Amino acid sequence: MTGPDAPAALRATGLGFRYRTRGAPPLRDCGFTVPAGHITALVGRNGAGKSTLLHLAGGLLRPRTGEIRVLGDLPGSPRARARVALLTQDKPLYPRFTVADTLRMGAKLNPAWDQPAAARIVEEGDIAPDARVGELSPGLRTRVALALALGKRPELLLLDEPLADLDPVARGDLMATLMAEAAEHGTSIVLSSHVLPELEQTCDWVLLLRDGRIALSEDADALRDSHVVVTGHLDQADSLDGPPGPEGAARRHTVVHRRVSGRQLTALVRRRGLLRGEWHVEPAKLEDILVGHLQADATAGPTTAGARAEAAA
Incomplete structure (x- = not known):
């Protein structure tokens, strides 16, 4: 069911956003619905507004016009914060924390914390628990950040170019982890990526941005x-x-x-x-x-x- 009454991971009406600097607004009059329970490919050229859209959905930015809802709630509201996890490109982690410290922080901040799931993602990367985050390679920091996001056990996971720092083998492993997460827990995932071939077997919904507008929001098989x-x-x-x-x-x-x-x-x-x-x-x-x-x-x-x-x- 994908009509107006269907459960939606993301729903926007007349959504627009403009940064204070000069230039074309990254998002203009965007309207779309992403049904819940899908792995969605968020696709667009550089500057199309992908990161802006994810930051709006994650509550880091507020719309200038229109509205966006996540799982029926306004982004940044207490309910949304408990149900949504956002992994941004800069992957903000405390560099002086150890990996174990980082996961303990996740457990304290998230009532539904899944320690076994978070620890498994770290262990599969052969990352020592006592390693300091700031001393890890970019790819390993990505794995720790993803462990923190998935350990929260979110209903909606927003990922902004999460795999860019990883080698092809690690990307394949983590894509498989995301697919298993969606299948086992019904997690809705919105994944921004430029690596289009890797989306072929992974994503079942497409949200395509072009020139600041929504060009496609459709089922991938259709x-x-x-x-x-x-x-x-x-x-x-x-x-x-x-x-x-x-x-x-x-x-x-x-x-x-x-x-x-x-x-x-x-x-x-x-x-x-x-x-x-x-x-x-x-x-x-x-x-x-x-x-x-x-x-x-x-x-x-x-x-x-x-x-x-x-x-x-």
Whole structure:
């Protein structure tokens, strides 16, 4: 259930935020719903507003316009603070604390603290309990910060580029930990990441920011089912327009992004009905879909096939 009455991990209406410095606002008139119980990929180019959105959801910032709710509560409220954990890019930890001190602090601050879970994440990284946090490598500090976040046993876990400091093996291990956490405890996870291939098998909901606005908020499987990558001769680009609707209105496929090489057209298409013409059609991977929507013109939006072919020629 994903309608207006569905349980929501995140829900925003007219959400906007602007920093006091000059420049375009990072978020403008954002409205979306992320259902509870999902692992959500928060995707966008640098400066799209991903960190700002997570800081708003975590209660570190307040909206300039509109509203955002986490698990039905206002971010920063006592109920929200008890139910939500936010791991930011800078991973604020006390550098002079030992790892054991850090976990003891977590236990004192969080009534639902899960010591075995937090200790397991630390032990899997071969981190000595008496090691000082400030002397750990960035990757090991990330593991300690994640142990602190998961030990809180949150209902909603917000992660801002959490795996950037880790090597590929450690990233795979921690992604597996996050998937197990979601499956076993029903934890809702919103994960901001630039490593798109790693989201393919992990995330089941997509929240895509483009130019400060929400471009996608959809189920990942539904996106895969509706998108294809087509390749064919440029002259038949008009055939990507769908057949007429029942009342004579044009029912068109949406070409999200296209690339022309000579007279060959390769396009990411969100199709509505059958494709006409002689096209080589392949299923789109989630990475193809995300990159295509990030490359789409955020101002004009995806165009119809005929207009695109005219512009390409």
